[in-house]
Amino acid sequence: xxxxxxxxxxxxxxxPTQRAPLVLGANDLHDVTDKVCxxxxxxxxSTGWYVGMAVSLLLLAVLGYSVFYLFFVGVGVWxxxxxxGWGFAIVNFVFWVGIGxxxxxxxxxxxxxxxxxxxxxxxxxxxxxxxxxICAGLFPGIHVGRVWVVYWMxxxxxxxxxxxxxxxxxxxxxxxxxxxxxxSLLFWYTGLVPDIASVRDRAKHRIRQIGYGILAIxxxxxxRHWHRYERAYLILAALSxxxxxxxxxxxxxxxxxxxxxxWHTTIFPPYFVAGAIFSGFAMVVTLLxxxxxxxxxxxxxxxxxxxxxxxxILVTGSMVGYAYAMEFFIAWYGGVHEETFAFISRAxxxxxxxxxxxxxxNVIFPQLFWFKKLRTSLPAMMxxxxxxxxxxxxERFVITVTxxxxxxxxxxxxxxxxxxxxxxxxIGSFGLFFTLFLLFCRxxxxxxxxxxxxxxxxxxxxxx
Amino acid sequence: MTLSEAxxxxxxxxxxxxxxxPAYLHGVVAQFETVDDxxxxxxxxxxxxxxxxxxxxxxxxxxxxxxxxxxxxxxPWLVFCGGLTGFLTxxxxxxxxxxxxxxxxxxxxxxxxxxxxxxxxFELTVLFSALxxxxxxxxxxxxxxxxxxxxxxxRFKRASDDKFFVSVMADDPKFxxxxxxxxxxxxxxxxxxxxxx
Numbered sequence: 258x259x260x261x262x263x264x265x266x267x268x269x270x271x272x273p274t275q276r277a278p279l280v281l282g283a284n285d286l287h288d289v290t291d292k293v294c295x296x297x298x299x300x301x302x303s304t305g306w307y308v309g310m311a312v313s314l315l316l317l318a319v320l321g322y323s324v325f326y327l328f329f330v331g332v333g334v335w336x337x338x339x340x341x342g343w344g345f346a347i348v349n350f351v352f353w354v355g356i357g358x359x360x361x362x363x364x365x366x367x368x369x370x371x372x373x374x375x376x377x378x379x380x381x382x383x384x385x386x387x388x389x390x391i392c393a394g395l396f397p398g399i400h401v402g403r404v405w406v407v408y409w410m411x412x413x414x415x416x417x418x419x420x421x422x423x424x425x426x427x428x429x430x431x432x433x434x435x436x437x438x439x440x441s442l443l444f445w446y447t448g449l450v451p452d453i454a455s456v457r458d459r460a461k462h463r464i465r466q467i468g469y470g471i472l473a474i475x476x477x478x479x480x481r482h483w484h485r486y487e488r489a490y491l492i493l494a495a496l497s498x499x500x501x502x503x504x505x506x507x508x509x510x511x512x513x514x515x516x517x518x519x520w521h522t523t524i525f526p527p528y529f530v531a532g533a534i535f536s537g538f539a540m541v542v543t544l545l546x547x548x549x550x551x552x553x554x555x556x557x558x559x560x561x562x563x564x565x566x567x568x569x570i571l572v573t574g575s576m577v578g579y580a581y582a583m584e585f586f587i588a589w590y591g592g593v594h595e596e597t598f599a600f601i602s603r604a605x606x607x608x609x610x611x612x613x614x615x616x617x618x619n620v621i622f623p624q625l626f627w628f629k630k631l632r633t634s635l636p637a638m639m640x641x642x643x644x645x646x647x648x649x650x651x652e653r654f655v656i657t658v659t660x661x662x663x664x665x666x667x668x669x670x671x672x673x674x675x676x677x678x679x680x681x682x683x684i685g686s687f688g689l690f691f692t693l694f695l696l697f698c699r700x701x702x703x704x705x706x707x708x709x710x711x712x713x714x715x716x717x718x719x720x721x
Numbered sequence: 722m723t724l725s726e727a728x729x730x731x732x733x734x735x736x737x738x739x740x741x742x743p744a745y746l747h748g749v750v751a752q753f754e755t756v757d758d759x760x761x762x763x764x765x766x767x768x769x770x771x772x773x774x775x776x777x778x779x780x781x782x783x784x785x786x787x788x789x790x791x792x793x794x795x796x797p798w799l800v801f802c803g804g805l806t807g808f809l810t811x812x813x814x815x816x817x818x819x820x821x822x823x824x825x826x827x828x829x830x831x832x833x834x835x836x837x838x839x840x841x842x843f844e845l846t847v848l849f850s851a852l853x854x855x856x857x858x859x860x861x862x863x864x865x866x867x868x869x870x871x872x873x874x875x876r877f878k879r880a881s882d883d884k885f886f887v888s889v890m891a892d893d894p895k896f897x898x899x900x901x902x903x904x905x906x907x908x909x910x911x912x913x914x915x916x917x918x
Contacts (some may be wrong), residue, residue, distance in 0.1 A: 286779065286883035352851050412818055420818035424827045429840040436844040445853040451881065455779070458878035474865035477872075478880045479764075480776040480785050482862045485794045487781050489858035491798055493851060500847045507840055707780040710883075718784060 268561045269633050279374055279712045281556040286710050289557070293452075294459055294706045296552050302699055305551050310695050323682040324399055332402050334678045341661045341673040346400035347511075349683055351653040352536070353393035354538045355529075355691075356510055357624035358501055359537025360386025361441055365497035374565055376708035377558045381548070382541045383445040384701070388693040389540070390438045397430070413433065433507035440500055449488070450476050450691075452702040454507070460516035505533040510655060514563075519660030520597035522587065528580035530621020531688045535573035535619070537651035538566050539642040546639050548698065557704050560633055567632040570645065577652075581616065595665055607672055608659040611651050618648025729802070744917040747870035748773075748890035749901055750877055751910035757780055758909045759885035763788035765908045766887060773893035778888040796857055802844050803853025874914040888916075902904030 266278045280289065301525045327334055337344040360382040367375040401407055410431050421428050454476035457469040476482070506526035513525040514580050542563060551560040588600040603612050622644045626632040631641075697703070710716055747801075752758045763776050767790045776785055785791075819825065820832045859865070871877050871888055881884050887910070889901050902913045 289883045290779075412814060418823070418824040422825060422827065423815045423819050423841060424830065424837050426840075429844075432841045434843040436848040439848060440851040443851055447855065447858075451780075455881040458881045470867060472861070475867045475869060476864065476881075477869055477877075478777040478779060478886075479862075480778060480782070481787060481791055482864070483778065483781040484786050484791050485796055485858050485861055488794050488796050489854050492797065492854045494853050496847050496854070499843075503840070503843060503847075507844075510840070710780045716756060716780060716782070718760055718782075 266555055268559050269564050278559055278717050286715050289706055290455055292458055293702050293706050313691035316685050317692050319681050320590050320685025320688050323685055325676050336675040336679050340669050340671050343657050345679040346396045348653045348657050350393050350396035352650045353389045354705050355533035355536045356540045357386045357389035358533035359541050361497050361501040362534055365494040370492040373712045374711055376705055377562050380705040381703050386441050388690050392690050427516045429507045433504045437504045451707040468558045502530055505529040519593040531573045531576035535577055539645035542566050542642040546635055564633050567626045567638055571623055571626040578620035603659050611655050615651040615655050616649050618644040746891050747916040750874050750886050750888040750914050751887040752904035752912040760788050762887055762908045771893050774889040775888050777880040779881055800850050800853050801858045804850035807846040807849025811845035870916040873916050876914055
């Protein structure tokens with residue numbers, strides 16, 4: 258890349274007298290449609306897409322095999338034991354739900370705060386949210402042991418005349434995660450309709466016209482429709498904002514309501530929410546840095562978008578670091594022997610390696626984003642965000658496994674060894690995630706065109 | 722007037738359309754080039770007294786509601802009712818199952834202790850509100866409606882891309898194919914298409 262190209266794509270400058278443009282280059286409204294729809298209309302996707310798809314499908318097959326084997330043999334194929342009755346399945350569940358928080362944060366909270374830069378990235382982040390929640394939802398479904406009675410999780414009338422116990426946070430989780438998935442899906446689809454209509458109107462092939470025509474449900478850009486549409490979008494954003502904060506709070510109740518030292522802490526809800534946003538943004542950056550390059554979207558998903566996300570990663574990473582420190586302080590200040598022990602054991606006990614991977618990935622490396630050079634450098638942000646993904650998985654591992662492995666009674670302590678099937682299920686869930694994401698990149702508009710156009714100068718009346 | 726009436730292929734009382742029958746005119750659609758043009762045109766159409774007309778834009782244009790005289794939607798009130806239904810469903814579901822149908826003492830807590838209801842009540846309130854927003858908005862917009870006379874115009878495809886349109890339907894009492902076309906051209910339309918089969 259030569260210097261002129263690099264400087265024109267760099268909109269991270271700090272000139273307070275003028276707003277940095279969100280769409281770079283000499284793009285008009287039609288060029289935005291062309292760029293985004295062009296990705297879908299290209300008859301042959303790039304080789305990179307095929308390679309990615311092949312790898313993802315392979316991993317998906319690994320997941321299929323692992324789940325089938327689990328159903329066929331039973332949960333004994335996992336490393337869960339007594340006392341560590343919650344292993345990888347819960348760790349993976351919380352990891353994926355956490356990743357699923359960035360999309361709704363971007364689409365709802367940043368919308369309410371009128372952060373127009375969200376328009377470039379909200380579509381892909383929302384898609385990522387939905388796919389991550391699908392991956393998360395898999396784990397509670399398969400870890401119940403007897404999958405054929407998984408419907409007992411829901412309050413359905415049954416022949417035993419039994420009902421779920423609403424005092425259990427695990428049941429709250431069922432409601433929280435299924436509500437979150439439903440609302441995210443409605444929000445995503447609402448945003449997609451006008452853009453699918455653009456794809457429909459450009460479609461040449463009969464099958465595409467019919468397919469996108471049905472998905473676009475007859476959208477014709479009517480202003481009377483836009484009026485209700487915008488109001489509905491605002492309401493959905495206002496509903497999703499407390500929802501996104503509640504979901505990971507409820508997930509944290511799974512732990513915090515228990516009596517176990519290391520889990521029974523009041524800091525869990527905000528700490529989990531901060532961690533969820535942190536990991537979600539790291540995943541968005543991880544996906545978008547390569548995607549914008551391969552799909553030629555560098556003028557729409559600009560360096561400034563990525564820099565802003567890195568700033569959020571820095572903030573939430575510091576919040577997570579504060580929570581780690583505060584847990585230790587309260588363990589000491591609270592003066593409960595078991596609690597103090599649980600935390601000393603976390604950092605220096607048998608799982609010390611997991612704890613220090615977590616601290617270095619989540620607290621130390623994101624601090625590099627204080628330096629502008631690093632937070633605007635693609636390779637640097639890619640490395641840091643991958644480390645954050647690793648670190649946040651380990652955070653859930655540390656919370657779940659170390660607390661369970663040594664509780665009140667030393668006679669019941671035990672170590673946890675994951676099995677091969679544990680690992681293949683974890684890796685396989687990435688196959689599911691990337692398969693869905695690659696299909697999304699191929700068949701749906703990856704950038705919210707209508708919303709991006711709204712932020713462009715052509716969308717504003719001249720006498721204002 | 723509902724949109725399905727506008728979509729009727731033959732005027733009432735006429736014989737069914739055959740291949741050589743004269744095409745039925747559903748209305749006209751006029752193209753405008755910029756946001757400024759459409760805002761000015763919308764205000765003039767409103768003042769002209771059209772009733773069955775609309776603007777079509779690739780993105781919501783701010784100020785167009787005022788220029789067209791679109792009244793505020795009642796959607797928020799529907800959502801409030803939906804949310805209230807969810808709230809009551811949450812309380813009812815938990816009270817019915819855990820107090821009336823299947824009472825079970827946990828940690829010696831009272832059967833009907835409201836604090837434990839909060840998470841599920843909250844989630845159901847949000848869920849019902851969101852479903853009402855989604856289905857209410859599309860329902861009030863009359864969508865899904867996969868076909869509409871506007872799609873007869875090839876030029877109208879730019880409405881989802883970069884152009885702005887005003888449509889006036891034939892059922893409007895002030896509609897007259899020739900006069901309305903002239904009027905739309907006089908307020909800055911660059912093209913006026915007839916919406917015919």
